[in-house]
Amino acid sequence: MDVWCDALGSWLETTIGELSVSASTTKPTTSSASYGGDGEWLQTRPGEKCCIRVPAVDTGGAYSVVEIVSTPGDSTPMHIHSNEDEYFIILEGTALIALGDKTFDAAAGATIFLPRNIPHAWGNASNSSLRFLGICTPGGVEDALRVIARGGVSDLVAFSAKFGVEIVGPLLIQPEGHSPQ
Template sequence: MTETTTIANGALTDPWLQTRPGELCAIRVDSAETNGTYSVVEIVASPGDSTPIHVHAREDEHFVILEGTARIAYGEKTFDAPTGTSISLMRGISHAWGNPSPDSKLRMLVTCTPGGAEEALRLIAKGGDIDLMAIAKKSGVEILGPPLLGIPPAQ
């Protein structure tokens, strides 16, 4: 029996993408490298950066906090996840994350299963005249509320 193994190259498939003020993303494993099974994105968030409360219809997310502390709202709970924390956020449950530190960056790896969420990041990073709500809807993401930490950082 012959088995085929795909080895993700580990190199950046895109340059660092600025997806909003205060957030940079690097696609570490593109879903095309895994036949759509998963994708991995490295995120670096500035102090005060946070996502809006949202829910994914298509993918689960697994976070590994590499540096700093993430504040995570998941369902009815909100908690801080320091460096070394690993947490799975299941599709269909509202969540948001942010960097509550006043002076330190947050760096984490996010694995999306199945893959494909990285395509929305590429579209958002293009900037210009984009419709964020349309991109979210097309990606199976519903925005439910404001950024977790209030007003996003200025550019």
């Protein structure tokens, strides 16, 4: 786990820019697990749950890290972030990614950069679960996930706009029997 955390910290520093990332060199004397953030799994839509691993408040707003688990057929609509860049690290499964006018698969081990102001979406077109880390820089948009999970959103388009996210197209993966609108 320490090697993975060190590697992620190094990747964040070189990919995202100079961040204040510190890691403890003290090793625990007993088995333990550390889950950043509140560690609570949030159900954000029927096919998606997420856990805020590193909230922006813990990084001075520099970045946030969210773990997402997606069931087969789940996807986001095409959307644009105006405030943050996103980085995905695919941990398990395969993500279907739409970025601008390109669509591609990203299998476990892949890292994807989704720059702000470029339309994008992701989905799980496979028959197995998809698990990945979503890293946003700067952080803050993860606060929307808490509100969505509490059921406090009646108008997703208007709500998203409050966080600098514009929905610009249909779901990447359409439920069976539905066509894009």
